[in-house]
Amino acid sequence: QVQLVESGGGLVQAGGSLRLSCAASGRTFSSYAMGWFRQAPGKERDFVSAIGLNGGTTNYADSVKGRFTISRDNDKNTVYLQMNSLQPEDTAVYYCAARMWSVRNKAYDYNYWGQGTQVTVSS
Numbered sequence: 001q002v003q004l005v006e007s008g009g010g011l012v013q014a015g016g017s018l019r020l021s022c023a024a025s026g027r028t029f030s031s032y033a034m035g036w037f038r039q040a041p042g043k044e045r046d047f048v049s050a051i052g053l054n055g056g057t058t059n060y061a062d063s064v065k066g067r068f069t070i071s072r073d074n075d076k077n078t079v080y081l082q083m084n085s086l087q088p089e090d091t092a093v094y095y096c097a098a099r100m101w102s103v104r105n106k107a108y109d110y111n112y113w114g115q116g117t118q119v120t121v122s123s
Helices: none
Strands: 004-007 010-013 018-024 032-039 045-051 058-060 068-073 078-083 092-100 117-122
Touching: 004 092, 018 032, 018 092, 018 117, 032 068, 032 078, 045 068, 045 078, 045 092, 058 068
Parallel strands: 010 117
Antiparallel strands: 004 018, 018 078, 032 045, 032 092, 045 058, 068 078, 092 117
Protein backbone atom coordinates (compact mmCIF):
# COMPACT_ATOMS: atom_id res chain seq x y z
CA GLN A 1 0.00 0.00 0.00
CA VAL A 2 1.27 3.47 -0.81
CA GLN A 3 -0.30 6.86 -0.28
CA LEU A 4 0.49 9.77 -2.56
CA VAL A 5 0.21 13.50 -1.91
CA GLU A 6 0.78 16.03 -4.68
CA SER A 7 1.79 19.64 -4.20
CA GLY A 8 3.12 22.55 -6.21
CA GLY A 9 0.16 23.40 -8.41
CA GLY A 10 -1.05 26.93 -8.90
CA LEU A 11 -1.77 29.74 -11.31
CA VAL A 12 0.93 30.78 -13.73
CA GLN A 13 1.11 32.88 -16.87
CA ALA A 14 1.81 31.34 -20.25
CA GLY A 15 5.51 30.74 -20.66
CA GLY A 16 6.03 30.28 -16.95
CA SER A 17 7.16 27.28 -14.92
CA LEU A 18 5.95 25.15 -12.05
CA ARG A 19 7.40 22.16 -10.27
CA LEU A 20 5.01 19.55 -8.97
CA SER A 21 5.99 17.19 -6.19
CA CYS A 22 4.45 13.92 -5.15
CA ALA A 23 5.37 12.54 -1.75
CA ALA A 24 4.81 8.84 -1.17
CA SER A 25 4.36 7.02 2.10
CA GLY A 26 5.87 3.65 2.88
CA ARG A 27 9.32 2.14 2.82
CA THR A 28 9.20 0.54 -0.62
CA PHE A 29 9.02 3.63 -2.82
CA SER A 30 11.92 2.38 -4.92
CA SER A 31 9.78 -0.62 -5.95
CA TYR A 32 7.22 1.60 -7.65
CA ALA A 33 7.22 3.07 -11.10
CA MET A 34 5.67 6.53 -10.93
CA GLY A 35 3.52 8.42 -13.36
CA TRP A 36 1.97 11.82 -13.83
CA PHE A 37 -1.42 12.20 -15.50
CA ARG A 38 -3.67 15.18 -16.05
CA GLN A 39 -7.35 15.74 -16.51
CA ALA A 40 -8.97 18.86 -17.90
CA PRO A 41 -12.68 19.56 -17.31
CA GLY A 42 -14.85 17.34 -19.46
CA LYS A 43 -11.91 15.33 -20.75
CA GLU A 44 -10.34 11.99 -20.03
CA ARG A 45 -7.35 11.53 -17.78
CA ASP A 46 -4.29 11.70 -20.02
CA PHE A 47 -0.78 10.41 -19.62
CA VAL A 48 1.88 13.07 -19.08
CA SER A 49 5.05 11.31 -17.98
CA ALA A 50 6.38 8.26 -16.17
CA ILE A 51 9.63 7.19 -14.56
CA GLY A 52 11.14 3.84 -13.72
CA LEU A 53 12.34 2.53 -10.39
CA ASN A 54 15.74 4.20 -10.35
CA GLY A 55 14.99 7.01 -12.77
CA GLY A 56 16.79 5.39 -15.67
CA THR A 57 13.65 5.10 -17.77
CA THR A 58 11.46 8.09 -18.51
CA ASN A 59 8.51 8.46 -20.85
CA TYR A 60 6.71 11.58 -21.99
CA ALA A 61 3.58 12.42 -23.88
CA ASP A 62 4.37 14.09 -27.19
CA SER A 63 2.58 17.23 -26.05
CA VAL A 64 5.04 17.81 -23.21
CA LYS A 65 8.33 16.52 -24.63
CA GLY A 66 11.06 19.12 -24.36
CA ARG A 67 9.05 21.16 -21.85
CA PHE A 68 8.45 18.83 -18.90
CA THR A 69 10.99 16.78 -16.96
CA ILE A 70 10.18 13.97 -14.56
CA SER A 71 12.59 12.94 -11.83
CA ARG A 72 12.56 11.08 -8.55
CA ASP A 73 14.47 11.02 -5.28
CA ASN A 74 14.15 7.60 -3.69
CA ASP A 75 15.77 8.79 -0.48
CA LYS A 76 12.97 11.34 -0.08
CA ASN A 77 10.17 9.11 -1.45
CA THR A 78 9.30 11.87 -3.87
CA VAL A 79 8.72 12.22 -7.59
CA TYR A 80 8.83 15.57 -9.34
CA LEU A 81 7.48 17.07 -12.53
CA GLN A 82 9.29 20.20 -13.69
CA MET A 83 7.04 22.03 -16.13
CA ASN A 84 8.50 24.79 -18.29
CA SER A 85 7.07 26.89 -21.10
CA LEU A 86 3.59 26.27 -19.80
CA GLN A 87 0.68 26.94 -22.12
CA PRO A 88 -3.05 27.40 -21.48
CA GLU A 89 -3.68 23.90 -22.87
CA ASP A 90 -1.63 22.53 -19.97
CA THR A 91 -4.39 23.64 -17.59
CA ALA A 92 -5.69 20.59 -15.74
CA VAL A 93 -5.70 18.72 -12.49
CA TYR A 94 -2.42 16.82 -12.30
CA TYR A 95 -2.37 13.43 -10.63
CA CYS A 96 0.51 11.36 -9.37
CA ALA A 97 0.20 7.59 -9.66
CA ALA A 98 2.18 4.52 -8.65
CA ARG A 99 2.42 0.92 -9.79
CA MET A 100 4.77 -1.89 -8.84
CA TRP A 101 7.89 -2.43 -10.91
CA SER A 102 7.57 -1.59 -14.60
CA VAL A 103 6.75 1.70 -16.29
CA ARG A 104 3.41 2.03 -18.08
CA ASN A 105 1.71 4.89 -19.87
CA LYS A 106 -1.93 3.96 -19.31
CA ALA A 107 -3.94 5.18 -16.35
CA TYR A 108 -5.60 1.80 -15.87
CA ASP A 109 -2.20 0.21 -15.21
CA TYR A 110 -1.68 2.27 -12.05
CA ASN A 111 -2.98 1.08 -8.70
CA TYR A 112 -2.43 4.08 -6.45
CA TRP A 113 -3.40 7.68 -7.00
CA GLY A 114 -3.01 11.00 -5.28
CA GLN A 115 -5.80 13.51 -4.85
CA GLY A 116 -4.53 15.80 -7.59
CA THR A 117 -3.24 19.35 -7.76
CA GLN A 118 -4.68 22.08 -9.94
CA VAL A 119 -2.50 23.76 -12.55
CA THR A 120 -3.95 26.79 -14.28
CA VAL A 121 -2.10 28.59 -17.06
CA SER A 122 -3.41 31.98 -18.08
CA SER A 123 -2.89 33.44 -21.54
